[in-house]
Amino acid sequence: MKKLVINLFLILTIFIIYFLQSNFFNWFNIAGVMPNVFIIFVLFIGLFTNKTVGTAYGVVIGLILDLLFSQKIGIQAVTLGLVGFLAAIFDKNFSKDSRMTIMLMVLGSTVIVEVLNYLLAYMFININVEIVNFVKILAIEVIYNMILTIIIYPLIQKFGYDIENEYKGNKILTRYF
Amino acid sequence: MYQNKKAGTIGIIITIIILILIVIFSNGESNTAFFENAASNLVMPIQNGLTYLKNKISGNNTFFTDINNLQQENEELKQKNSELEQSLRELENIRTENETLKEYLNLTEKYGEYNTIPGYVINKDISNYSKTIVINLGSNDGVAENMTVIADQGLVGYVISVTDTTAKVQTIVDTASSVSCIMSSNDESIVCKGTMDDSSTLKAMYIPTDSNIAQGESIETSGLGGIYPKGIHVGTVTKVTNTQNLTDRYATVETAVDFDKLNTVLVITNK
Numbered sequence: 001m002k003k004l005v006i007n008l009f010l011i012l013t014i015f016i017i018y019f020l021q022s023n024f025f026n027w028f029n030i031a032g033v034m035p036n037v038f039i040i041f042v043l044f045i046g047l048f049t050n051k052t053v054g055t056a057y058g059v060v061i062g063l064i065l066d067l068l069f070s071q072k073i074g075i076q077a078v079t080l081g082l083v084g085f086l087a088a089i090f091d092k093n094f095s096k097d098s099r100m101t102i103m104l105m106v107l108g109s110t111v112i113v114e115v116l117n118y119l120l121a122y123m124f125i126n127i128n129v130e131i132v133n134f135v136k137i138l139a140i141e142v143i144y145n146m147i148l149t150i151i152i153y154p155l156i157q158k159f160g161y162d163i164e165n166e167y168k169g170n171k172i173l174t175r176y177f
Numbered sequence: 178m179y180q181n182k183k184a185g186t187i188g189i190i191i192t193i194i195i196l197i198l199i200v201i202f203s204n205g206e207s208n209t210a211f212f213e214n215a216a217s218n219l220v221m222p223i224q225n226g227l228t229y230l231k232n233k234i235s236g237n238n239t240f241f242t243d244i245n246n247l248q249q250e251n252e253e254l255k256q257k258n259s260e261l262e263q264s265l266r267e268l269e270n271i272r273t274e275n276e277t278l279k280e281y282l283n284l285t286e287k288y289g290e291y292n293t294i295p296g297y298v299i300n301k302d303i304s305n306y307s308k309t310i311v312i313n314l315g316s317n318d319g320v321a322e323n324m325t326v327i328a329d330q331g332l333v334g335y336v337i338s339v340t341d342t343t344a345k346v347q348t349i350v351d352t353a354s355s356v357s358c359i360m361s362s363n364d365e366s367i368v369c370k371g372t373m374d375d376s377s378t379l380k381a382m383y384i385p386t387d388s389n390i391a392q393g394e395s396i397e398t399s400g401l402g403g404i405y406p407k408g409i410h411v412g413t414v415t416k417v418t419n420t421q422n423l424t425d426r427y428a429t430v431e432t433a434v435d436f437d438k439l440n441t442v443l444v445i446t447n448k
Contacts, residue, residue: 018303021303022300022301022303025303026301026303028200029200029204030199030200030203031203031204032204032376033305034303034305036304036305065303065304068300068311069300069302069303069304069307069309069311069345070307070309071307071309071337071338071345071347071353114306117304117306118306121306121307121353125353126353127307127352127353128352128353128355128370128371128372128380130352130372130373130374133372133373133374134306134373137305137306137373141305147192147195147196147199148196150188150189150192151189151192151193151196153189154185154189
């Protein structure tokens with residue numbers, strides 16, 4: 001029952017993030033570059049639930065974004081799904097109690113997602129490659145994502161551990177050592 | 178969880194303030210006038226008072242009244258000057274408006290042969306790396322894939338997929354877009370590709386080595402490639418970049434359509 005509530009809450013959050021991304025960040029940008037909150041969100045789900053749920057949410061969100069905007073369906077589904085999967089691996093190897101590690105995880109996953117997106121787009125859509133501009137935009141986006149992580153970190157922690165208790169139950173031992 | 182809660186809150190507030198400042202200052206000077214005004218309002222009364230005191234103490238009031246008069250006169254003249262400049266600018270504006278209106282008239286004549294459906298932009302891409310838009314026309318309105326989309330200023334892009342009520346449009350500034358164009362003065366063909374640089378510039382490549390391309394040259398579609406019809410205005414050349422090799426020089430083309438403010442579009446349903 002509680003899992004159902006959590007999932008409804010997460011789906012609602014997807015919509016909120018979508019509207020933030022398409023309206024608010026369109027206006028509130030750094031030199032024309034928007035952050036990508038979906039990456040933070042999928043990372044967060046993967047960190048606090050498990051591999052399957054994280055990957056599933058990543059693939060579904062990616063598919064929705066692909067259907068809405070992309071020319072080839074599936075590119076973002078693959079990359080965001082990968083983030084959900086990676087997050088579960090991050091969870092096993094790193095602590096979630098420190099703001100710094102979460103920021104570094106956001107940095108890593110943003111770079112991985114955008115570089116992979118770009119490579120896949122290059123392979124399937126045949127875009128005009130501009131490495132310098134790409135790196136410039138990516139750098140600003142990474143910084144923006146990390147700043148946002150600092151701001152929403154208390155939220156991540158508060159809801160994260162509730163969700164983790166529900167999904168992992170008694171299996172979490174590391175937190176008590 | 179184990180951190181000092183108060184310090185955490187202060188950190189978050191500082192981060193939010195820094196973020197807002199970065200956003201304001203990275204988006205041009207349009208927002209800084211407010212801060213400048215605030216700063217000058219804060220300082221000027223004290224400054225005036227101090228100046229007045231200094232004048233009183235030094236005793237030679239006449240000199241300063243003269244200066245005051247001169248200052249007043251100077252200000253009046255400056256004001257007059259700025260008014261004149263203002264009217265000049267207005268005239269300039271009217272002239273350009275006149276020109277654009279004339280251009281519109283020509284455009285409607287030019288596009289008169291096409292059947293168009295008007296529509297609105299209802300969504301823009303949320304990614305930083307591609308620039309597709311979604312419009313409120315779909316297969317129910319008679320829109321199909323590969324149809325050309327224009328705005329009243331010029332070319333916008335083409336339809337890449339349709340649903341019943343919406344259509345995805347790949348704009349010409351998208352990095353995946355290449356448009357075959359001609360220069361309107363000498364009919365030599367070039368290819369305009371979208372860049373990631375800016376939302377309103379294209380990179381014109383494959384310029385013939387013997388052609389002399391100049392600033393202000395008008396660019397329109399050539400009709401080659403099968404998607405875009407011939408003779409739709411794309412933009413004007415703003416800069417020609419010469420490289421060491423004549424074959425790979427390129428030009429920067431400013432699109433006629435302002436993609437940041439694009440709201441209404443027309444879909445051409447026949448070719």
